[in-house]
Amino acid sequence: MTDQLAPETPVQERATALRISDLVKSYGDAIAVRGVSLDLAEGGILALLGPSGCGKTTILRMIAGFAEPDSGSVTLNGRDITRLAPEKRNAAMVFQSYALFPHMTVAENVGYGLKLRKVPRAERETRVWDALRLVRLEQFGKRYPSELSGGQQQRTALARAIATRPDLLLLDEPFGALDQNLREAMQIELRKLQESLGLATVIVTHDQQEAMILADRIAVVHDGRIEQLSPPAELYDHPRTRFVAEFMGVENILDAALSEGALTIGGTRLAAEEPPVGAVPGRTGACSVAVRAEAIGLTAAGTPGVLGRIGYGTNLGGRVLYEVTLADGQVVRVSEQRAAGRPTRPVGEEVSLQFDPRSLTVLEAAA
Ligand SMILES: Nc1ncnc2c1ncn2[C@@H]1O[C@H](COP(=O)(O)OP(=O)(O)O)[C@@H](O)[C@H]1O
Ligand SMILES: [Mg+2]
Numbered sequence: 001m002t003d004q005l006a007p008e009t010p011v012q013e014r015a016t017a018l019r020i021s022d023l024v025k026s027y028g029d030a031i032a033v034r035g036v037s038l039d040l041a042e043g044g045i046l047a048l049l050g051p052s053g054c055g056k057t058t059i060l061r062m063i064a065g066f067a068e069p070d071s072g073s074v075t076l077n078g079r080d081i082t083r084l085a086p087e088k089r090n091a092a093m094v095f096q097s098y099a100l101f102p103h104m105t106v107a108e109n110v111g112y113g114l115k116l117r118k119v120p121r122a123e124r125e126t127r128v129w130d131a132l133r134l135v136r137l138e139q140f141g142k143r144y145p146s147e148l149s150g151g152q153q154q155r156t157a158l159a160r161a162i163a164t165r166p167d168l169l170l171l172d173e174p175f176g177a178l179d180q181n182l183r184e185a186m187q188i189e190l191r192k193l194q195e196s197l198g199l200a201t202v203i204v205t206h207d208q209q210e211a212m213i214l215a216d217r218i219a220v221v222h223d224g225r226i227e228q229l230s231p232p233a234e235l236y237d238h239p240r241t242r243f244v245a246e247f248m249g250v251e252n253i254l255d256a257a258l259s260e261g262a263l264t265i266g267g268t269r270l271a272a273e274e275p276p277v278g279a280v281p282g283r284t285g286a287c288s289v290a291v292r293a294e295a296i297g298l299t300a301a302g303t304p305g306v307l308g309r310i311g312y313g314t315n316l317g318g319r320v321l322y323e324v325t326l327a328d329g330q331v332v333r334v335s336e337q338r339a340a341g342r343p344t345r346p347v348g349e350e351v352s353l354q355f356d357p358r359s360l361t362v363l364e365a366a367a
Contacts, residue, residue, distance in 0.1 A: 014044070018039070021075075023037070023074070024072055025058050025062060046201070047210075048203070064093040065081070092160075092170065093161065096177075097177075098157040102145055106144070131162050131163035150179075154178060166199070168200050173205055216231060240278060255286065256287055261275035263355075273357075277361045278362035291361070299354065308324035
């Protein structure tokens with residue numbers, strides 16, 4: 001297993017643990033993965049995020065050795081493992097279904113991979129109980145999987161993976177079978193465990209919030225390709241394509257015009273000290289701009305900003321979401337903190353919207 005890393009070592013200064021280069025995989029005529037490359041630093045945790053069927057599991061299975069790529073390579077700690085059998089890779093995978101053996105006790109399940117690897121019995125015992133302690137299941141070693149809750153089964157699968165002391169942990173939708181409360185608790189537990197072990201981890205999920213909680217980098221996968229690879233906050237604030245913006249739940253993709261590094265929205269040119277993200281030098285003309293509802297200011301008409309009219313207001317609890325129609329007819333979703341005692345703005349009220357150019361992203365032009 002990787003030595004525990006000092007938590008203060010910035011991820012970008014750590015050695016590369018996993019490198020995948022230009023992986024391609026097809027099933028018959030259908031191409032599942034179309035040339036995927038990425039690096040993962042020691043101790044880093046990367047999420048493969050995307051909708052069902054985009055190729056996430058196939059990428060993970062090629063890293064684990066359960067699927068053979070048509071082309072491309074997988075390197076772990078400098079060693080080419082592309083064509084190596086799964087048990088020779090020092091990578092451990094937790095399957096979506098957990099894949100526990102029903103006729104084996106929890107301890108036997110956790111020790112299974114060690115037995116396969118011919119680890120001697122005494123050493124096996126130590127590692128099994130160490131792993132069970134790490135996931136707080138030491139009281140449950142003699143039970144059978146059917147006698148465990150969903151969360152305990154999930155922790156058993158995790159213990160089985162870490163008992164092999166892998167260099168790389170691979171998790172395929174590990175919390176998919178758990179209810180929401182338990183899922184959040186397990187996500188935080190996994191993150192703490194991963195950090196304390198300093199274990200390079202790849203997690204597959206279709207849930208953007210799960211990816212945000214767990215990962216220090218997120219690769220958004222779309223139709224067999226990585227469409228954007230960014231830290232969570234960057235991905236949230238600045239999705240680079242329409243697909244990523246929509247998948248990340250950005251409320252607004254607006255029509256705008258770009259000239260000399262400044263944007264015009266709803267007929268008003270936005271003053272900016274520097275060009276917005278995505279406004280590559282030389283790009284001018286019509287463009288699409290992504291902006292979150294919470295990033296837009298809303299004030300009474302007459303204050304500087306883009307003029308609009310309230311079309312609809314919905315109380316979301318702590319915030320109110322408004323649909324505001326601009327002079328050019330397009331509708332902007334804006335959310336405003338709900339002030340105690342102040343009524344929701346009435347339909348038809350004229351308002352002014354403030355767009356901070358730093359919270360806008362000019363989307364890549366469609367190919
Ligand atoms: N063993 C297989 N045989 C045939 N097609 C497969 C196989 N595994 C995956 N696919 C296809 O490859 C594509 C990607 O699947 P998968 O990697 O499982 O996506 P995800 O995990 O993102 O939901 C899908 O179209 C799926 O139907
Ligand atoms: Mg999958």
